Amino acid sequence: MKSAVILFPGSNREGDVARAIAGICGTKPNIVWHADSELPPGTDLVVLPGGFSYGDYLRCGAIAARAGIMPAVHAHAAKGGLVLGICNGFQILCESGLLPGVLVRNARLRFICREALLRVERIDTPFTRRYAKNAIVRFPVAHGEGNYTADAETLRRLEGDGRVIFRYVTASGQRDDEQVLNGAANSIAGIASEKLNVLGLMPHPENHVDPLLGSTDGRPLFESLASVLERA
Amino acid sequence: MKARVLVTLKSAVLDPQGKAIEGALRSLGVPGVASVRQGKVFDVELESADKDKAEATLKDACEKLLANTVIESYRIEFVG
Amino acid sequence: MKARVLVTLKSAVLDPQGKAIEGALRSLGVPGVASVRQGKVFDVELESADKDKAEATLKDACEKLLANTVIESYRIEFVG
Amino acid sequence: MIPNEPKITPELVAEHGLKPDEYERILKLIGREPSFTELGIFSAMWNEHCSYKSSRLHLRGLPTKAPWVIQGPGENAGVIDIGDGLAAVFKMESHNHPSYIEPYQGAGTGVGGILRDVFTMGARPIAALNALRFGDPTHPRTRHLVGGVVAGIGGYGNSFGVPTVGGLVGFHTRYDGNCLVNAMAVGLAEADKIFYAKATGVGLPVVYLGSKTGRDGIHGATMASAEFGEGAEEKRPTVQVGDPFAEKLLLEACLEIMAAGCVVAIQDMGAAGLTCSAVEMGAKGDLGIELNLDNVPCREAGMSAYEMMLSESQERMLMVIAPGKEEQAEAIFRKWGLDFAIVGHTTDTLRFVVKHKGEVVADLPIKELGDEAPLYDRPWTETPRQQRIDPASLSISATVPGALERLIGSPDFASKRWIWEQYDHLILNNTVQRPGGDAAVVRVEDGPRALALTTDVTPRYCEADPFEGGKQAVAECWRNITAVGARPLALTDNLNFGNPEKPEIMGQLVGCIRGIAEAARALDFPVVSGNVSLYNETFGRAILPTPTIGGVGVLTDVEKMATLAFKDSGETILVIGATTGWLGQSAFLYEILNREDGAPPPVDLALERKHGDFVRALIDEGLVTAVHDVSDGGLLVALAEMAMASGIGATLIGPPAGMNPHAFWFGEDQARYVVTTASAKSAILKRAEAAGIPIAKLGSTGGDRLNLPGERPIIVDALRERHEAWLPIYMGAGRM
Numbered sequence A: 001m002k003s004a005v006i007l008f009p010g011s012n013r014e015g016d017v018a019r020a021i022a023g024i025c026g027t028k029p030n031i032v033w034h035a036d037s038e039l040p041p042g043t044d045l046v047v048l049p050g051g052f053s054y055g056d057y058l059r060c061g062a063i064a065a066r067a068g069i070m071p072a073v074h075a076h077a078a079k080g081g082l083v084l085g086i087c088n089g090f091q092i093l094c095e096s097g098l099l100p101g102v103l104v105r106n107a108r109l110r111f112i113c114r115e116a117l118l119r120v121e122r123i124d125t126p127f128t129r130r131y132a133k134n135a136i137v138r139f140p141v142a143h144g145e146g147n148y149t150a151d152a153e154t155l156r157r158l159e160g161d162g163r164v165i166f167r168y169v170t171a172s173g174q175r176d177d178e179q180v181l182n183g184a185a186n187s188i189a190g191i192a193s194e195k196l197n198v199l200g201l202m203p204h205p206e207n208h209v210d211p212l213l214g215s216t217d218g219r220p221l222f223e224s225l226a227s228v229l230e231r232a
Numbered sequence B, C: 001m002k003a004r005v006l007v008t009l010k011s012a013v014l015d016p017q018g019k020a021i022e023g024a025l026r027s028l029g030v031p032g033v034a035s036v037r038q039g040k041v042f043d044v045e046l047e048s049a050d051k052d053k054a055e056a057t058l059k060d061a062c063e064k065l066l067a068n069t070v071i072e073s074y075r076i077e078f079v080g
Numbered sequence D: 001m002i003p004n005e006p007k008i009t010p011e012l013v014a015e016h017g018l019k020p021d022e023y024e025r026i027l028k029l030i031g032r033e034p035s036f037t038e039l040g041i042f043s044a045m046w047n048e049h050c051s052y053k054s055s056r057l058h059l060r061g062l063p064t065k066a067p068w069v070i071q072g073p074g075e076n077a078g079v080i081d082i083g084d085g086l087a088a089v090f091k092m093e094s095h096n097h098p099s100y101i102e103p104y105q106g107a108g109t110g111v112g113g114i115l116r117d118v119f120t121m122g123a124r125p126i127a128a129l130n131a132l133r134f135g136d137p138t139h140p141r142t143r144h145l146v147g148g149v150v151a152g153i154g155g156y157g158n159s160f161g162v163p164t165v166g167g168l169v170g171f172h173t174r175y176d177g178n179c180l181v182n183a184m185a186v187g188l189a190e191a192d193k194i195f196y197a198k199a200t201g202v203g204l205p206v207v208y209l210g211s212k213t214g215r216d217g218i219h220g221a222t223m224a225s226a227e228f229g230e231g232a233e234e235k236r237p238t239v240q241v242g243d244p245f246a247e248k249l250l251l252e253a254c255l256e257i258m259a260a261g262c263v264v265a266i267q268d269m270g271a272a273g274l275t276c277s278a279v280e281m282g283a284k285g286d287l288g289i290e291l292n293l294d295n296v297p298c299r300e301a302g303m304s305a306y307e308m309m310l311s312e313s314q315e316r317m318l319m320v321i322a323p324g325k326e327e328q329a330e331a332i333f334r335k336w337g338l339d340f341a342i343v344g345h346t347t348d349t350l351r352f353v354v355k356h357k358g359e360v361v362a363d364l365p366i367k368e369l370g371d372e373a374p375l376y377d378r379p380w381t382e383t384p385r386q387q388r389i390d391p392a393s394l395s396i397s398a399t400v401p402g403a404l405e406r407l408i409g410s411p412d413f414a415s416k417r418w419i420w421e422q423y424d425h426l427i428l429n430n431t432v433q434r435p436g437g438d439a440a441v442v443r444v445e446d447g448p449r450a451l452a453l454t455t456d457v458t459p460r461y462c463e464a465d466p467f468e469g470g471k472q473a474v475a476e477c478w479r480n481i482t483a484v485g486a487r488p489l490a491l492t493d494n495l496n497f498g499n500p501e502k503p504e505i506m507g508q509l510v511g512c513i514r515g516i517a518e519a520a521r522a523l524d525f526p527v528v529s530g531n532v533s534l535y536n537e538t539f540g541r542a543i544l545p546t547p548t549i550g551g552v553g554v555l556t557d558v559e560k561m562a563t564l565a566f567k568d569s570g571e572t573i574l575v576i577g578a579t580t581g582w583l584g585q586s587a588f589l590y591e592i593l594n595r596e597d598g599a600p601p602p603v604d605l606a607l608e609r610k611h612g613d614f615v616r617a618l619i620d621e622g623l624v625t626a627v628h629d630v631s632d633g634g635l636l637v638a639l640a641e642m643a644m645a646s647g648i649g650a651t652l653i654g655p656p657a658g659m660n661p662h663a664f665w666f667g668e669d670q671a672r673y674v675v676t677t678a679s680a681k682s683a684i685l686k687r688a689e690a691a692g693i694p695i696a697k698l699g700s701t702g703g704d705r706l707n708l709p710g711e712r713p714i715i716v717d718a719l720r721e722r723h724e725a726w727l728p729i730y731m732g733a734g735r736m
């Protein structure tokens, strides 16, 4: 499996995700500079990591979405290639139009770093096939702008097409749109593209892959990718 | 040439910052504020003195970067 | 009554956002932008129709909350 | 020869914070009247913040050496060997005054400054901590300051990408007019690849890197050494805006050019920017420096030499580049989108020469600028001793459970989750022990080694008895590191005090430093870096003396780390160390009886060491399941914290016959730890007795409440609710 982690100025979780991929999938990802115009030949998976690309100035992800490498990421996605955007990466995917909607400031206007409970809404995607059906998992979040927002029509379409892949839930496994930690519409934590090959999510599976650090709930996500891309 | 670009949230979009400011003003004892909505303003210095050209440039800047038209609308004003 | 409050960084104060936007516009090929400074705009709806009273309220709001006069200056405009 | 505009008048000298006799000293040193730019340079170099003129004499008494110390005080940060060829690089620094004026930017740039100190030495920051002191919660400014400071620390650290893993937060009316923001950063480097400020080689290029220079914070360093009063408003424009994005780029670019072998010497531009950094690089290397300001990248038009020399614009560095490496260094900086300019060169003249627009605007002896800075042996008076409080003399109406509930929900003891959840404490994937424990534990690379980190001080103790308070701050820091199973290695300090020109304040400073020195020596816990912040006074009222101690320890196997949560029911609870019921200056006295008096608990450093070593060995051998040190709040607060962290209750044994129960449960005797063990007939008791260490059984874990003999049960969940409630409610009640 060949993966590429895009390094934007201001990215800061590229090391965390690269370490998770190397440890779980067995091969180190290529770190690709934002100003490059091509992905390394044979790239299977593109990862847009967390961080504050360009300081998250103007709007989070806005400037990175227009970086030199992004046309190549679009082309990769159009061919059905896998793209994973985590946190700032999700914001970049939305800003670049690869995913619908936008992530705005948390409803309580504060940055929040905490463990969140999520329900895996479907397991027939390349990112979630190693999770149990309806699994409830614990991933940390660390963001100031993770409040997923889209118009009613977009939300309807996302729900109708089953493109909400991760949803924030309460301890009892219920969705609670009123109390959701960042105010996200429909308690959305992660969504996929129509063909399910592009996933964006706010929480950080890459920070929960080691029992020493409290949980390994993030591992199946990377194991799913590894199993899908095994041939490569 | 100087211009100002105003980027504001579309009216259907919730503005938690504006709401928080409303609440804070109330608790600070500033009366008579019915509602607040927060937006961004960009003070732009342009090289050209040609207004039409400048307007085209700014429109381009807004569409490409300054506004996210999913939730925001923009307005261009000339100051001087 | 509607008013608009513009809060901008004082000119000597560093504006990292504006700087980042300048750079981004340049690399997006939007030509002719010499400089950008980013500020905030508050669209405020006031209960009173009395302009003087409204102005006093807004001044109070700016001093107490909307602007940090250490680094920002503000301007009040009436729209309608 | 040197242009002199404006004219130097006594008023101008005074505005620069220089006393008349200090100005005389300048005249004598250079044999002529200084130029305006030179006056600015002297004011920057000779103010309290840069010259340590009031504290230097006393700081010399601090122990700074140990076999594992690679670099003690005197560089941007201290460096210690942590094994496996690796070094920890760390320091703490205050940003008190700017944070009071503009909390978000003030605190943020404080974090930025200390991160820069660490990566200037070639280390990648792996953790940040802080120590915050605010005024009384009812003071009208407190809430605004808490909100702004916390958002500012988070805003900078989160974006930069360093986990903020620990700290402390306290409230007291004596900080009403001066909050304290002490930021600590810890970095990791290869032990043989540390970079220093000392320049070597004549004729080498001096290079300016990072962001452009603006009129930010001109005289920020002078402000940081001035007392607040009526004029504070006017000093406002000196606040700087931080750009964590630029700092992140600067970090990556610096580490990259260091790895490429381009760097001979490096110094960040912190307080008094270009002046301090250039003088330091030259003076340390016994070289002169010549700067040409025409090449300094400026953000604003028309900046004068004076302004450029004193600007405190953030996110900038000065370096001496290795011969022939300019192009390679420049290419790396350009790649990261940062400014790179050759602004001068090293000379063999030992002069600090500054040129601007073809004119020499300053020409000063470089060594004397630092070495000849005033050094004061300020008069000081000893703080009067207070009586030991006899618990029998107190009239106490609160029940023990009632007092616990009030304490646990009080501002100082309430959970600080609302704060640390605004800090990204998980990034880099090494935070093994998160905020909320005795010390944060951060794994080093892929393990098994880890660092234990904490910040501590009990200002009430320091006020009552500076010497004992100084000792206690070090001891508590050492104890917290021990309680997670780590070996304490070295500390950094941040000495926050009032106006040193007052003998009683100077007495606090002297007493605390002596206490710190004594404890650091006894515990083999040397001081490797630090910072002094004086003049923390408003309208003549000083803060409580607050010598914050930041400690670093090492755990050779992170799997052995201890945590404070009870692990299971049916375990035996033991207290190690003697409980005499010391209530003087206790939290109980302060919160429940509204008194701040009595002698603080004395610290017996020999016992401290003996008990700590004992506990560390128990942890290492896996004999204990939970460990918590006992500090302010006493035994019952420690037990409650262990219960709340686990949801498991305990049935407790009461005080020995004749001891006042409040004194037993809330007394603050030092050198104590609470531990739990799975086996009822534990070998621990025998071992302690054999070693002559006081140990007592406190009860056993289990159930969902704390049961005290003869008292109503305390439900753990309800206690936790109280504990978690105070801060969010307090912060929710006002401005954003």
Ligand SMILES: Nc1ncnc2c1ncn2[C@@H]1O[C@H](COP(=O)(O)OP(=O)(O)O)[C@@H](O)[C@H]1O
Residues within 6 Å of the ligand: D049, D050, D059, D062, D072, D073, D074, D075, D076, D077, D078, D091, D093, D117, D270, D271, D493, D494, D495, D527, D528, D529, D530, D531, D532
């Ligand atoms: N209280 C203290 N204890 C020990 N070392 C100190 C103390 N105060 C300052 N130092 C040391 O003195 C030097 C200068 O400190 P400082 O001016 O704060 O550095 P910087 O200019 O990098 O901010 C540093 O090496 C610092 O570690």
Ligand SMILES: [Mg+2]
Residues within 6 Å of the ligand: D076, D116, D117, D268, D270
């Ligand atoms: Mg420094």
